[in-house]
Amino acid sequence: MTGTAAGAGQRADMVRNRRLLLGAATAAFAERGVEVSMGEIAQRAGLAKGTVFRHFASKEDLLAAIMLQLLDRLTSTADRLLHADDAAAALREFMTTGVEALAADRAFCEVVGRPSLQHPEVRAAINHLCDVAEALTARARERGAVRDDVTGTDVVLLLGGIHQTAAPLLAAQPQAWRRYLELALDGLHVPNAGALPEQPPCRLPRHVPEST
Amino acid sequence: MTGTAAGAGQRADMVRNRRLLLGAATAAFAERGVEVSMGEIAQRAGLAKGTVFRHFASKEDLLAAIMLQLLDRLTSTADRLLHADDAAAALREFMTTGVEALAADRAFCEVVGRPSLQHPEVRAAINHLCDVAEALTARARERGAVRDDVTGTDVVLLLGGIHQTAAPLLAAQPQAWRRYLELALDGLHVPNAGALPEQPPCRLPRHVPEST
DNA sequence: AGCTAACCTGACCAGCCGGTCATGTTGTGC
DNA sequence: GCACAACATGACCGGCTGGTCAGGTTAGCT
Numbered sequence: 001m002t003g004t005a006a007g008a009g010q011r012a013d014m015v016r017n018r019r020l021l022l023g024a025a026t027a028a029f030a031e032r033g034v035e036v037s038m039g040e041i042a043q044r045a046g047l048a049k050g051t052v053f054r055h056f057a058s059k060e061d062l063l064a065a066i067m068l069q070l071l072d073r074l075t076s077t078a079d080r081l082l083h084a085d086d087a088a089a090a091l092r093e094f095m096t097t098g099v100e101a102l103a104a105d106r107a108f109c110e111v112v113g114r115p116s117l118q119h120p121e122v123r124a125a126i127n128h129l130c131d132v133a134e135a136l137t138a139r140a141r142e143r144g145a146v147r148d149d150v151t152g153t154d155v156v157l158l159l160g161g162i163h164q165t166a167a168p169l170l171a172a173q174p175q176a177w178r179r180y181l182e183l184a185l186d187g188l189h190v191p192n193a194g195a196l197p198e199q200p201p202c203r204l205p206r207h208v209p210e211s212t
Numbered sequence: 213m214t215g216t217a218a219g220a221g222q223r224a225d226m227v228r229n230r231r232l233l234l235g236a237a238t239a240a241f242a243e244r245g246v247e248v249s250m251g252e253i254a255q256r257a258g259l260a261k262g263t264v265f266r267h268f269a270s271k272e273d274l275l276a277a278i279m280l281q282l283l284d285r286l287t288s289t290a291d292r293l294l295h296a297d298d299a300a301a302a303l304r305e306f307m308t309t310g311v312e313a314l315a316a317d318r319a320f321c322e323v324v325g326r327p328s329l330q331h332p333e334v335r336a337a338i339n340h341l342c343d344v345a346e347a348l349t350a351r352a353r354e355r356g357a358v359r360d361d362v363t364g365t366d367v368v369l370l371l372g373g374i375h376q377t378a379a380p381l382l383a384a385q386p387q388a389w390r391r392y393l394e395l396a397l398d399g400l401h402v403p404n405a406g407a408l409p410e411q412p413p414c415r416l417p418r419h420v421p422e423s424t
Numbered sequence: 425a426g427c428t429a430a431c432c433t434g435a436c437c438a439g440c441c442g443g444t445c446a447t448g449t450t451g452t453g454c
Numbered sequence: 455g456c457a458c459a460a461c462a463t464g465a466c467c468g469g470c471t472g473g474t475c476a477g478g479t480t481a482g483c484t
Binding site (some may be wrong): 010011013017047048049050051054093 | 430431432433434
């Protein structure tokens with residue numbers, strides 16, 4: 001699942017190196033995006049390049065492992081919020097956490113926003129996140145806090161959009177995303193709203209490679 | 213301004229090749245994004261790689277020329293809409309055109325959304341677009357069609373955000389952006405809205421290269 | 425302590441990139 | 455139709471990338 005099987009019965013130095021590697025990769029992808037080289041990741045971890053490829057067969061696998069970690073964290077946040085008292089506040093907190101996570105990690109944005117570089121497991125994790133977000137959204141919907149035809153997938157997609165809106169300002173105003181989150185939330189619960197155009201999305205489609 | 217000076221007194225085949233090159237580059241950047249290679253652009257144009265570098269000193273220059281073209285087109289659309297009767301409809305049409313342009317061009321999204329790859333001229337053109345958008349927004353604001361503290365730069369930034377929201381659906385629902393445009397427009401003119409958090413942006417900041 | 429398999433290492437490879445330049449070709453003014 | 459400058463060409467360069475592997479090192483068991 002996560003690169004080369006990480007089962008028990010491994011040498012102590014190997015599990016230590018694995019921790020170093022995952023830490024370095026997480027930081028490197030966050031700062032530099034998916035384009036960061038395996039060489040740089042190895043260097044940050046204080047390991048040789050070959051060692052990195054011993055733990056993960058390819059760059060794609062390593063990236064997927066890191067992304068799954070981030071997605072799982074977000075999903076469990078959503079899970080927890082499912083039991084909150086105030087459904088509207090819970091949805092707001094979920095979106096805040098989500099946009100914050102995107103703002104702090106370049107690779108996360110790139111992977112979530114571009115279907116073409118999604119590992120199957122990553123897509124599955126995103127779809128799972130959409131499911132939990134749907135539950136969260138449904139509760140807010142029942143309480144009249146969001147308009148009728150907004151789905152959990154809408155909410156998840158909005159995370160990427162909100163962050164992207166603020167991205168060009170990130171260096172100058174690191175919190176600018178709050179502005180656009182508020183704007184989106186206002187749009188999400190306008191009282192007497194007409195139905196939104198286009199089909200409400202349920203899951204993310206599989207990516208079909210371009211022609212040409 | 214646009215690569216090697218494109219003044220008069222040039223050989224006929226050169227101006228023809230230049231047209232071919234610009235056409236190929238426009239299509240290539242739109243389909244494949246900024247990562248497309250100069251070799252592929254040359255091939256599409258039916259030219260040798262060296263010829264491409266005779267017309268534009270670097271890939272960055274070529275990209276900037278294409279992006280300036282797109283930005284100019286959008287800016288003149290906004291300029292035209294400045295004289296429309298219905299200010300609210302004009303703003304909506306501007307945003308529709310903008311998001312449509314982004315949805316049709318990968319490189320456009322990447323350049324507009326990531327300050328780090330902005331040529332100085334491109335940033336200037338974006339700022340100019342923000343100015344015109346501000347005029348457009350001001351008119352809508354006076355008529356009560358958008359809330360008080362929304363600037364033209366907000367509107368321009370929203371174009372990128374709206375497109376990004378729909379981007380993962382692009383293959384399956386090419387028009388999905390209309391859904392999120394409507395949502396944003398609803399958010400933009402909620403009647404009794406409180407002030408948005410964070411400073412309203414005026415211009416895009418210059419990009420400061422990362423540390424590390 | 426000694427042995428072995430598991431593990432780490434870094435030189436190495438092929439492939440791609442942006443960019444250059446000596447050479448060949450061609451439009452154009454006379 | 456000639457001559458020359460302007461232009462096109464594609465082989466070539468250095469640098470970077472993801473990925474491989476023969477050989478050295480070491481953890482852990484006996």
